[in-house]
Amino acid sequence: MDRGPVEGSSRAAGRVEESAAWHLTERCLAATPEDGARGMFFQGVVGVVGFVQGEAAAAKCLAASGLKELNPAELYPVTRFLAMSAEATRLLKPQLGDWAQSLRYIGTQATVDFLASMFGRDLMQAAGRNPRKMLHHIVENYRVAVSYGERGVLWTGDHSARFVMRRDFMPAPYHEGVLQAALEAVGAQDIQVHGRQLSLLDTEYDVSW
Structure with missing residues (x-):
């Protein structure tokens, strides 16, 4: 039996479910121009995707942010980070299983990168x-x-x-x-x-x- 349409509908439903779980559009609309995250977190996402999926995927991830280069200490609009992270979850999902596990993986790497920074070293000393x-x-x-x-x-x-x-x-x-x-x-x-x-x-x- 030809199950192509059913499988296609299943994939479409999966994309809708993931989009609903992310609420990406709503999150971006809630942000103001003053809401920013430091470049080290952007670099961490690109690094995770590059490690798991290779350089071409890392380039796609960076392109999704609309940025061409990153300064780890600079604040960039959080909307760019949201777009990058959403693309990263799409790229990581085949290896990590679902969007939620992909986000956990990205969050873990964000912390590793932060703790290795000058800000993070102060935190480690205090803790x-x-x-x-x-x-x-x-x-x-x-x-x-x-x-x-x-x-x-x-x-x-x-x-x-x-x-x-x-x-x-x-x-x-x-x-x-x-x-x-x-x-x-x-x-x-x-x-x-x-x-x-x-x-x-x-x-x-x-x-x-």
């Missing part, structure tokens, strides 16, 4: 090997890394917390990767990070270790 200090100080460092949003930590136990983000443009899976990598960097074990999308730009994460 030492203490997961609680890391979560506390990462709130302040978000203000250095991006120009939008508010973050806070509510402690729910000696080894657990609720990390709250308001007016942040990336979907929850991205920051699951961010928080996982940040805690791993200070030696935390048995890390669990579960995000909930409260609204388009508001999320909270239950974190434990």
Whole structure:
């Protein structure tokens, strides 16, 4: 039996589902010209795609941002980062399984890159090997890394917390990767990070270790 139309409909449905999950257009419309993210995060996305899919895919990823070159310390419009990240999830999906896992992977690399920067080295020194200090100080460092949003930590136990983000443009899976990598960097074990999308730009994460 010819199943071509059915398979085609399935692929189209998958694209619609992914687009709905991302809400990319709505996120871009919610941004203002003052909302920016540093170039190091753009470089991290390009690097991830290049590592997994090769140089041609990395070039597509960069082209999606509308930028030709990147300065790691410069703030670029978050709408460009959203466009780049959406293209990256499309390119990474065949290897990583779905858009959410691709976003987690990108978020993990974003943290690795940030912690290797001059901003991140200060964070690591302040946090030492203490997961609680890391979560506390990462709130302040978000203000250095991006120009939008508010973050806070509510402690729910000696080894657990609720990390709250308001007016942040990336979907929850991205920051699951961010928080996982940040805690791993200070030696935390048995890390669990579960995000909930409260609204388009508001999320909270239950974190434990």
